[in-house]
Amino acid sequence: xxxxxxxxxxxxxxxxxxxxxxxxxxxxxxxxxxxxxxxxxxxxxxxxxxxxxxxxxxxxxxxxxxxxxxxxxxxxxxxxxxxxxxxxxxxxxxxxxxxxxxxxxxxxxxxxxxx
Amino acid sequence: xxxxxxxxxxxxxxxxxxxxxxxxxxxxxxxxxxxxxxxxxxxxxxxxxxxxxxxxxxxxxxxxxxxxxxxxxxxxxxxxxxxxxxxxxxxxxxxxxxxxxxxxxx
Numbered sequence: 047x048x049x050x051x052x053x054x055x056x057x058x059x060x061x062x063x064x065x066x067x068x069x070x071x072x073x074x075x076x077x078x079x080x081x082x083x084x085x086x087x088x089x090x091x092x093x094x095x096x097x098x099x100x101x102x103x104x105x106x107x108x109x110x111x112x113x114x115x116x117x118x119x120x121x122x123x124x125x126x127x128x129x130x131x132x133x134x135x136x137x138x139x140x141x142x143x144x145x146x147x148x149x150x151x152x153x154x155x156x157x158x159x160x161x
Numbered sequence: 162x163x164x165x166x167x168x169x170x171x172x173x174x175x176x177x178x179x180x181x182x183x184x185x186x187x188x189x190x191x192x193x194x195x196x197x198x199x200x201x202x203x204x205x206x207x208x209x210x211x212x213x214x215x216x217x218x219x220x221x222x223x224x225x226x227x228x229x230x231x232x233x234x235x236x237x238x239x240x241x242x243x244x245x246x247x248x249x250x251x252x253x254x255x256x257x258x259x260x261x262x263x264x265x266x267x
Contacts, residue, residue, distance in 0.1 A: 081256070083258075090247065090258065090260050090261045091196070091198070091204060091247050091249075091258045091261070092258060093249065093256045096251075096256060105254040107256075107257075108162060108255060141203060146192070146251035146256065147206065147209040147210065147249070148194070148196070148204070148206055149206050149209070149215065151204060152203070153203060
């Protein structure tokens, strides 16, 4: 069974940093591209970042480019999102999802940016 | 960025046929995908690569289109289909989502 479990969320002050993790199981993680997708409270889905299976291709939404870094450790079956210079508008539920067409999603982890 | 435009909301009766449209600001080839999100739940994939039905998704759902114009069709609609439907493209960097179409079943 494919499982994606996010962690690392919480309450953080504006301007600070946070690192999210997503542990994958039930499939060969190293064979799949992965995404971070977020959803602000009461709002729609916003794609954040994508990383290919071997990390050769990395894409970011313009809203996070230069502040967020997506990475992965295929030996640990783990996807990461390093978030810096956080803003109130980054407050959202962050999902990790498999493949460029998101066939599996985690339950999400909440990030709240507030003073 | 590739902007995906969806109608905000639709209301239909059970048993009817409904089409949800998604128009891209530039070509996305056939790399368009559709998701359903019910309140309090994570989204689920319905259609990938414009017209491919995800495993386990009822055949009442279908997708079509290429280039800039895409359609998700539900036929016939059931009460359980009440949800918000999103399109997403993965052809152009950055990937983008539409703003969602909220479907109400009368």
